[in-house]
Amino acid sequence: MNVVYHRLGKTLIRQNPNIYYLRYLCSKQTHINDVTEKANNEVIQKPLYATAHDFKKIHAKTRFSAKMCPDTGVKPTEFQRKMFILTGIFKTQEEIPEYVSPGTMNRLSDRLRVLFIIVGCVFFFTLCCSSELLLAKKIEQDKKAGVIVTKM
Incomplete structure (x- = not known):
């Protein structure tokens, strides 16, 4: 009402x-x-x-399936095609059209940015933790050997 x-x-x-x-x-x-x-x-x-819900529903169906021409679309490289599959935008290599929209390329770069940040953080913390373990192991060996540290 x-x-x-x-x-x-x-x-x-x-x-x-x-x-x-x-x-x-x-x-x-x-x-x-x-x-x-x-x-x-x-x-x-x-x-x-259209309401926001209807727009999102229609947009989700057509956002990746829309055909692009050379004037309006971007032709992805082989690396970008592999990244489309890695990031989950497309499921298989056959689903990727010859030309994709610039919005899809922006979505790919956003997802790759997140992926690289996560991989970088994991690499950094793995490196820090492994160096901490090696340092602790070296200190333990020095204690057993009787090495006394007088200066730092």
């Missing part, structure tokens, strides 16, 4: 308890005085544009 509210001279339509739409975003234009008179008599139309 739609409810019309007036706030600071703007008409708000409440279609969902948590979401308010400005009146000028709806498909039917009326004056504020007409809205107050007709609010009890008619149900105000929902907007004719």
Whole structure:
């Protein structure tokens, strides 16, 4: 059920308890005085544009399957094709079109950036932990040998 509210001279339509739409975003234009008179008599139309949920659902289906031409698309290199599969954007080599959209290439670079940061962090902490273990082992050997450290 739609409810019309007036706030600071703007008409708000409440279609969902948590979401308010400005009146000028709806498909039917009326004056504020007409809205107050007709609010009890008619149900105000929902907007004719797509909701965020519908847009995301449609966009998810077509975002990677859209065919690109040489003018609008980017031809990925062999390394980029392998990275598409590694990052999970495409499942197999055959799924990758000859030309992909620039948005797909941006998504690939974003995922590769995250992948390289994670690999770098793992490498860094592995190196630090292994050097710590080697240093502890060396100190233990020196203790057993009776080496006394007088200067640092």
